[in-house]
Amino acid sequence: MTREQTRRHNARRREQTRHSKAWYNALSRYYDVLVDPVQGRLRRRGIDRLGASPDDRVLDVGCGTGRGVVTLQDAVGSDGRVVGIDVAERMCRLARDRLEDEAPSEVVCGDALTLPFDADSFDVVLASFTLELFEADHRRAVLEELRRVLVPQGRICVIAPSTATSTTIPPLYVRLNDAFPRLVDSRPFDVSTTLAEANFEVVLTHFEWVLVIPVELVVARCGSRP
Template sequence: MGLGKLLHDHAEHADVGGTIDHPRAYELAAEIGFLGRRREIFTRLAALSGVRPGDRVLDVGCGTGYLTRILAPIVSPAGRVTGVDASAPMVEHARRRAPGNCSYQVGEGQALDLPDAGFDVVVSSLAVHHIPAAERGAALREMFRVLRPGGRLLIAEFRPPTNHLLAQLVGMVSGPAMRHSPHDLLGDLIPAAGFHVQDEGDLPVMLSYVRALRPST
C-alpha cells in the first residue's frame, strides 16, 4: 500500500477527492515530503498571503492546522485565524494545538458555514485537489463569498516534477495528489469565481501558488 492510499482513504481517483483521516501519519508524511523544509516553505506561503496584524484569516482544508499556527502570531493580537476541514480527526488534531486566536470547524470548502465578507484573507494549501472536481468551482465561489471586497486569496497546490519518470514515481508514492499540475486542477476556476488573478509562482519542493483579489467593487 502506497503512502497515498494510507493518507487518502477515499481518494483513489483524483476527481473524486476525499478527506485525510490520519493526522499523525499526515504530519510525518509532510515532514518527509517537504524534505525537512516544511516550516520554511509554509512561512513563505504565509508571507505570500499578505496577512497583516489584525487580519481575519480563513484556511480552507486546514488539515492539522499547520499553516494556521504559522499565521496566528502574524495576525495577533487582534486578528484571528479560522480553519475548516472536512475531516473530524484532522480538526480535532488542530484544536488540541490551537493558539488562542485560532478556531476550527468541520466542514466542506464547497459549502462553508461562514458569513459573507467576514475575512480579509483566505488561504488554501494542498486542499483543492481533495475537493471533488465537480465541486471545485463551488469551493472557489465560497472563498469569494466569505472574503470582504478587496480581500486576498492564496491557493497553493502540488507541482509534479517535470521529469516524466520522476513524476510517475512521485505519483505512485503520493497517490492521486500529485498527478495533476495546478493549471489542470484550477483551470479558470479562480477568475470564473469573480477573482482578479494577481500572480502565480513556484516554491521549492514541488509547490505552485496563485494569488488573487476579490475586487473592491
C-alpha cells in the same frame, strides 16, 4: 443541469467527501511526520506572501493539524482572528490540541464545498495543498464559496500541484489518480488560470518543484461580487 445530472453531481460530492474524511482521518497520526516536511516550507512561504496584517480575519481551508493556523495567528496578532476548517474529524482534534493556547484561533470541522460562514467574513484565505483534492467542477464550487466569504479585495493564496509548467508529470499524476484514487488523490491543475476564471485578480505566481511534482503558489485578490 437536469435532475439526473444534479443527482449524480451531488452523489460524487458526497463520495468525495467520504473518501477525503476517511483518508485524512487515517493519515492524521502520521501527517506531521510524513507530509508536513514536504508541504510546510511552501505553506510558510505562501503565508509570508499573503502579508496578513494585525486585526485581519483569516481562514485556513484544509488546515490539517493546525500548523498553518499557528503561523497565521502569529502574523495577525492578538487583534486578529484565524479560523481553520478541515473535513477530517481527527485532523481537527489534533489541530485543536495544538491551538489550545493560541486564542482567539478556532478550528471548525466542515466541508469547503459548503462553508459554514457568512458572506464577507474574512479578509484573507489560505488554501494550501487543498484544492487539488477536488474534481474540476467541485473546485469551481469551492472557489465560489471562498469568494462569498471573502470581503471585496480580500486576499487569497492557493498552493497546489500544477499543470502549467510540465507536459509529462501532471498527465502521469492524473493517470495514477485514475488507477489508484485512494493512494493518489490529487488532481494537478493550472492554478493561475483557474483563479482568473473564478474572477480573482492574480497578483503573484511562483513555481517550485516538490520532489518530482511542479507546484504553483498564487496570490490573488477578490473583486466585488455582482
